[in-house]
Amino acid sequence: MSDQTRRDLLRRAALLCGSVASASLTTRLLAGEDPRALVTTATFTERQQAAVSRLSDMVIPPTDTPGALAAGVPDFIASVVGHWYEAAERKVFLEGLERLDARSRERGLQDFAAAGEALREELLREEEQLAISPTDASGVAQSVPRFFTQLKELVVFGYYTSEVGMKQELAYLPMPGYYDGDYDLSKVGRQFVH
Amino acid sequence: MSDNAPQFDAIVIGSGITGGWAAKELTERGLKVLMLERGAMVEHGIDYKTEHMPPWEQPFHGKPPRALYDEQYPVQRRCHAFNEGTRHFFNNDRDNPYASDPQGFSWIRANVVGGRSLLWGRQVYRWSDLDFEANSRDGHGIDWPLRYRDLAPWYSHVEKFIGVSGQAESLSHLPDSEFLPPMDLNVVERGFKHRIEQGYPDRCVTHARVAMLTRPHNGRGQCHYCGPCERGCSAGAYFSTQSSTLPAARATGNLTLKSDCVVEGIDYDPVTRRATGVRVIDANNRRRSAFTARLVFLCASTIGSTQILLNSRSEQFPNGLANNSGVLGHHLMDHYTGINGFGMVPGYEDKTIYGWRQAGLYIPRFRNLDDRSQSPDFVRGYGVQGFAFRLGWQSMAAQTPGFGADFKRALRQPGPWGIMLIGFGECLPYRDNRIELDFKRPDRFGIPQVKVHFAWGENERSIGADFLQQAGTMLESAGVQGVRMTPNSAVPGMGIHEMGTARMGDDPTESVLNRWNQAHDVPNLFVTDGACMTSSSCVNPSLTYMALTARAVDYAAAQLQTGQL
Structure with missing residues (x-):
């Protein structure tokens, strides 16, 4: 089989799979990884998925450029939490989502994703406060970052390494052609990335 | 030609910066060369599979798989160039073990065609007599057997080619x-x-x-x-082997390149007192075979080359080939x-x-x-x-x-x-900083593992x-x-400028190689990678390796032509 044929077949197979991780699956297979390591399962329930979508756009909302949801960040988060995180990290993240839903229901009778904007803001600020303290209530240092720290890292990394984040929010420079270390920032108005 | 005629004029062991240079210079002088690389083939362009790949096309946008790194790349992951865009060029530490003292020595390795020439920092500086005279001036280590004027034309030769x-x-x-x-x-x-x-x-x-x-x-x-x-x-x-020296060597029609070919040792004939060729193991099926040649250029990297010499033992050289001096393996340096x-x-x-x-x-x-x-x-x-x-x-x-x-x-x-x-x-050459072989611990090819002592x-x-x-x-x-x-x-090791262990010198009782990178004890054996270095300077060494290699080939080829080898 030629390399090109192999690539085409893999791409088609990945499309048929239709899983959240299929794009990365294709790349990993192309990279020659052992496909047994790539068996995927659904990461989030519908409710969790809805919360993650809301949270993504709360961290990086649409402005004059698309936000994290439109950039596909929730799928990135599902893939990282499901297949990249270690168990202890996954537990902290999923517990964070549960806590948001529980608190939202206490105060607004609805899941976090369905809550009003003001309540969602308030709940996420509370999570940010929790993350500032390096110890838990009993004074024990945390080995795994708090939920808010995880969330912010995931959204930020996912967004600024996405096609939308790199090409629309920032200035994507994959093939500059020359070097100018004295370039007027006003000509581009944002940071270059590659 | 008799049946006993060597298969090749020269065997070059290693395809990195110095192996590529040796192959280019030897083939351009009309010699038939076999270049051996223990790692897999990497073809220029075709096999740069992550080149220009944006993060969103990479698994997890390029986030490093930590458990895999812990398990299989605990040393290589320390390299600044190691990431998901380059991991396929680096050695898997689990499959390629070595030992070191508790304080540790990071041996960064890329066993692929091109070796670390694909991954290096590309900074190139000429050494000067401040460096070549340093040992004799302050008494640390032995004197270099050459001076800047000996190397200057070869620096020019190399620079004009590599850019x-x-x-x-x-x-x-x-x-x-x-x-x-x-x-x-x-x-x-x-x-x-x-x-x-x-x-x-x-x-x-x-x-x-x-x-x-x-x-x-x-x-x-x-x-x-x-x-x-x-x-x-x-x-x-x-500059890499692929971009520069390999195409030049191939263009001569005189090069045979074998990848996935692990050199176990160099054979020595006590009658002619010459190296006769190399014994190799196919990395894929473990089959053993041998190749013969009139010249052997050892360019397998500082530690890799000395490992091969230490593992090439015979009645005449019980402690490693070309080791009559007893200094083989000693005076390891890094920046x-x-x-x-x-x-x-x-x-x-x-x-x-x-x-x-x-x-x-x-x-x-x-x-x-x-x-x-x-x-x-x-x-x-x-x-x-x-x-x-x-x-x-x-x-x-x-x-x-x-x-x-x-x-x-x-x-x-x-x-x-x-x-x-x-x-x-700069790092001084200390006798106690050394490598040895651990004969009780063979690697997957049955070759004794390297043990590094360094402080x-x-x-x-x-x-x-x-x-x-x-x-x-x-x-x-x-x-x-x-x-x-x-x-x-x-x-230690993270300068990725490891040098020494088969140093050059004029006195055969305290050095392995002479002023032409030729083994004192085995005249048709040349070592031209970092193993040959007598001191470490403070500037990046690769350009000097290239110049020394080109100069050594010029000498070896002339000796061959005049029948002295």
Whole structure:
């Protein structure tokens, strides 16, 4: 089989799979990884998925450029939490989502994703406060970052390494052609990335 | 031709920087060459599978799989060039074990065709007689059997072929190369250069000298500043075996290249007192075979080459081939680095950088050059590499609290300018810093594993302390704010400039190789990689390896032609 044929077949197979991780699956297979390591399962329930979508756009909302949801960040988060995180990290993240839903229901009778904007803001600020303290209530240092720290890292990394984040929010420079270390920032108005 | 005639004129073991050069120079002299590489084939362009690949096309956008790294790449992951875009070029540590003292020695390896020439930092500097006379001047180690004048024409020969961009400075202790135009300094680096040269008339801040093309050269394209060179460059804008020496060697029609071919040892004939060839193991099916040749060039990297010699034992050489002196394996060196200074540069907010330049500034050694620059605390010296840049979203996100539209707006603009200085200190040749073979622990090919013993001495620590003090003062005097210096603790091996273990010298009782990189004990055996080095200088060594290799080939080929070999 030629390399090109192999690539085409893999791409088609990945499309048929239709899983959240299929794009990365294709790349990993192309990279020659052992496909047994790539068996995927659904990461989030519908409710969790809805919360993650809301949270993504709360961290990086649409402005004059698309936000994290439109950039596909929730799928990135599902893939990282499901297949990249270690168990202890996954537990902290999923517990964070549960806590948001529980608190939202206490105060607004609805899941976090369905809550009003003001309540969602308030709940996420509370999570940010929790993350500032390096110890838990009993004074024990945390080995795994708090939920808010995880969330912010995931959204930020996912967004600024996405096609939308790199090409629309920032200035994507994959093939500059020359070097100018004295370039007027006003000509581009944002940071270059590659 | 009799049935006993050797299969090849020369066997070159290794396909990295020096193996590629040996193959090119030998084949261009009409010799039939077999080049052996223990790793897999990497074809120029075709096999640079992550070149120009954006993060969103990579698994997890390129986030490193930590458990895999812990389990299979605990050493290689320490390399600055190791990431998901380059992992396929590096050795798997689990499959390629070695041992070291508890303080550890990081052996960074790329067993693929091209070796570390695909991944290197590409900084190239000529050594000078400050370096070649250093051992004889202060008595550490033995004298080099050559001087700068012996190597100068070979530096030129190499530079004209590989293409070196840089700025001529007419410094006697850092001689100029044959330069292409330099890669520009950015606006902050230019400001820093100006202030340092005003404040320190005896110090020079110049452009990093790099084996990267600033204009087309010998059929290769110039740099397009895409950034991650170490993924491979199909334009051939930086020197690698694939971009430069391999095509030249192939063009002669005299090269046979075998990848996945692990050299177990070099065979020796006690009657003719010559190396007769090599014994090899197929890396895929473990089948053993042998090849014969009139010449053997050992270019398997410092530790790799000496491992092969130590494993080539016979009645005549019970402690390793060409080891009558007993110094084989000893005097391992690496540069003392990982010592850095960093700070923020106020101003220049209206300026940014277009393009991703993998070069920067270089401050040549300024210590122990003369009476005025003499340090009472140490001999030799250090050079400084550096670069300035604007902080990106990664740094800004870590410093910016909150979330939402204001947070997003804050990350759109580049952060403040920062500047980094990195010291590279010379390492003295100590007999106790050495490698040996652990015959009780064979690797997957049945070859005894390497065991590394290495510790820094007081001189290296003093060099590190002086760098931290001097670099801190230079940064502050240039107006840099919030200067932070790393602790004075370099990690052995992480200079990735390992040198020595089969050193050159005039006296066969205390050196392995003579002034032509020819084994004193085995005249048709040449070792031209970092193993041959008698001292370490403080400047990057690869250019010197290339020049030594080309010079050794010239000598060997002439000896062959006149029937002396």
